Amino acid sequence: MLDVILLGTGGMMPLPKRFLTSLYVELEGKAIVVDCGEGTQVAMRRADCKMSRVELLLVTHFHADHISGLPGLLLSLGNGGKTGKLVIAGPRGLRRIVEALTIICPGLPFEVEIREIDTREPSSFEFGGEADKSKNHANTPIFEITCLPMRHRIACLGYFLELKRPPVFDPERAKELEIPVKFYRTLHSGEAVTLPDGRVITTSMVTKGERKPVKIGYCTDSAPFSAIADFAHEADLFICEGMYADDAMRERMEDKKHMLFSDAAKLAKSANVRELWLTHFSPAELNPKDGLSAVRKIFANTVVPFDGYRKELIK
Amino acid sequence: MLDVILLGTGGMMPLPKRFLTSLYVELEGKAIVVDCGEGTQVAMRRADCKMSRVELLLVTHFHADHISGLPGLLLSLGNGGKTGKLVIAGPRGLRRIVEALTIICPGLPFEVEIREIDTREPSSFEFGGEADKSKNHANTPIFEITCLPMRHRIACLGYFLELKRPPVFDPERAKELEIPVKFYRTLHSGEAVTLPDGRVITTSMVTKGERKPVKIGYCTDSAPFSAIADFAHEADLFICEGMYADDAMRERMEDKKHMLFSDAAKLAKSANVRELWLTHFSPAELNPKDGLSAVRKIFANTVVPFDGYRKELIK
Numbered sequence: 001m002l003d004v005i006l007l008g009t010g011g012m013m014p015l016p017k018r019f020l021t022s023l024y025v026e027l028e029g030k031a032i033v034v035d036c037g038e039g040t041q042v043a044m045r046r047a048d049c050k051m052s053r054v055e056l057l058l059v060t061h062f063h064a065d066h067i068s069g070l071p072g073l074l075l076s077l078g079n080g081g082k083t084g085k086l087v088i089a090g091p092r093g094l095r096r097i098v099e100a101l102t103i104i105c106p107g108l109p110f111e112v113e114i115r116e117i118d119t120r121e122p123s124s125f126e127f128g129g130e131a132d133k134s135k136n137h138a139n140t141p142i143f144e145i146t147c148l149p150m151r152h153r154i155a156c157l158g159y160f161l162e163l164k165r166p167p168v169f170d171p172e173r174a175k176e177l178e179i180p181v182k183f184y185r186t187l188h189s190g191e192a193v194t195l196p197d198g199r200v201i202t203t204s205m206v207t208k209g210e211r212k213p214v215k216i217g218y219c220t221d222s223a224p225f226s227a228i229a230d231f232a233h234e235a236d237l238f239i240c241e242g243m244y245a246d247d248a249m250r251e252r253m254e255d256k257k258h259m260l261f262s263d264a265a266k267l268a269k270s271a272n273v274r275e276l277w278l279t280h281f282s283p284a285e286l287n288p289k290d291g292l293s294a295v296r297k298i299f300a301n302t303v304v305p306f307d308g309y310r311k312e313l314i315k
Numbered sequence: 316m317l318d319v320i321l322l323g324t325g326g327m328m329p330l331p332k333r334f335l336t337s338l339y340v341e342l343e344g345k346a347i348v349v350d351c352g353e354g355t356q357v358a359m360r361r362a363d364c365k366m367s368r369v370e371l372l373l374v375t376h377f378h379a380d381h382i383s384g385l386p387g388l389l390l391s392l393g394n395g396g397k398t399g400k401l402v403i404a405g406p407r408g409l410r411r412i413v414e415a416l417t418i419i420c421p422g423l424p425f426e427v428e429i430r431e432i433d434t435r436e437p438s439s440f441e442f443g444g445e446a447d448k449s450k451n452h453a454n455t456p457i458f459e460i461t462c463l464p465m466r467h468r469i470a471c472l473g474y475f476l477e478l479k480r481p482p483v484f485d486p487e488r489a490k491e492l493e494i495p496v497k498f499y500r501t502l503h504s505g506e507a508v509t510l511p512d513g514r515v516i517t518t519s520m521v522t523k524g525e526r527k528p529v530k531i532g533y534c535t536d537s538a539p540f541s542a543i544a545d546f547a548h549e550a551d552l553f554i555c556e557g558m559y560a561d562d563a564m565r566e567r568m569e570d571k572k573h574m575l576f577s578d579a580a581k582l583a584k585s586a587n588v589r590e591l592w593l594t595h596f597s598p599a600e601l602n603p604k605d606g607l608s609a610v611r612k613i614f615a616n617t618v619v620p621f622d623g624y625r626k627e628l629i630k
Contacts, residue, residue, distance in 0.1 A: 016361040046331040100418040
């Protein structure tokens, strides 16, 4: 089960009825959080997220509405029973920011590893279970995380999470190869087996071939530019900022290096994504849902989510 | 009008339905905030507090639930139109903490003055309008703020805010002195006047004598000790932590250096305060109101407030 929860939908400042934009992704008991403005720990509690499961925190940039909740979140992860390592990844300068903000949370019960990411060009890294190269594929799920430099007022990264999916086990092929059923489970998990007759069977011999990865894009804050669509290409879910529904705000958003609903929808269309969730609404955008019918004329499968909006991308 | 708002009632961590303990006091367009854990800016918006009016922020101590909302609060004060100086006062080490946390809020549109307070012994300072000693009393209200070292796991201060009230103008005495009515307003404001006949009239000649100051105490986090009652003596409002209603939690609270409802009530009784508000409830104390009848047997005028509970101490 790949569970995706948009914890909040607000930009700039938290409001009494709107948490700041943050994403929670959980798969098989391992969770990734993207951004943690003030109140993210509360939004996580409200959405029944498991604090102890967070293993990776991705930070887009260092504007307060994306990171001011860090000390409280770290303390709550500890109070929630987390003991394993937390990786925090974000633009260069991350270590200095984390060290400063965590002055009020000494003695965390888990290790924090800082991973600073270049914001001059796209890069990627893997997150997930031990990728054992001696096997045909890893036993535990792996996310390939691609980091795309955004065009904002300060260094900022968009993130694309791709979940590599192991090929589907094909019992018909296993039967043709006369493999005893007791080996199916091992083969299914990705390990090769040696049969009693001496034959070595690898997983690729009993699976249906590669499956398309599940892809989630998260882009905020940025002016729109075409490479976003290239990186979001055919994403299953594209989460993108839209500060205002009204195109009359264009000039102001260009100055501030933010997007309008229509910018996000054009990127979604160009990228041919499956679904677009708008987020990071301006505090002045009181009823973002009012902009939905207009933006759906550009990209039909657009959602204007509420805080805590969720979807199981894999059942 | 002296408006007192308990912005939140929670301790340790913010909850979906409970903000962290913080106090907002406003008088004649000048406001004081005491403590600012994560979410205080949201609680202020919810309570319709005016961001631009905050001139003094008192910090009790540096546990995250009392200060993690600082960056967001400062940014919101600026976004709310604040341009005048903000004084932040708190235990020694405050400058280092504020400098660290404000790494994510550069370029604030107002000056911040840090005032570090000794936590080894009680001290006090004045906050308020210019105290013009050439007048009989100041034109603008002055708070005398007394800082009492608490007994917590780290250095912590309780605060006692005393509003000095100018004497009430007495038109009868003015009439007896045959002072023309046109001078009443000036005398009422505290200024002396020279009459056409050469007599110099000071405010004290036409007022009814000193009035008792209005006193508000705010004590959290601490183990109970008798000096708290001495300093809270006859306070109009005593806001005091009570982590749990159940006295069975005594041993654990002694370890953690916190109070139970009954500790706070005993202090309120001993101090002969007018009214007690409990606060800083443990996240595990789901229904603090359930403890009210028991605690009222110790001190009758106890309130178990909800977030945003407010009172006009002076109409």
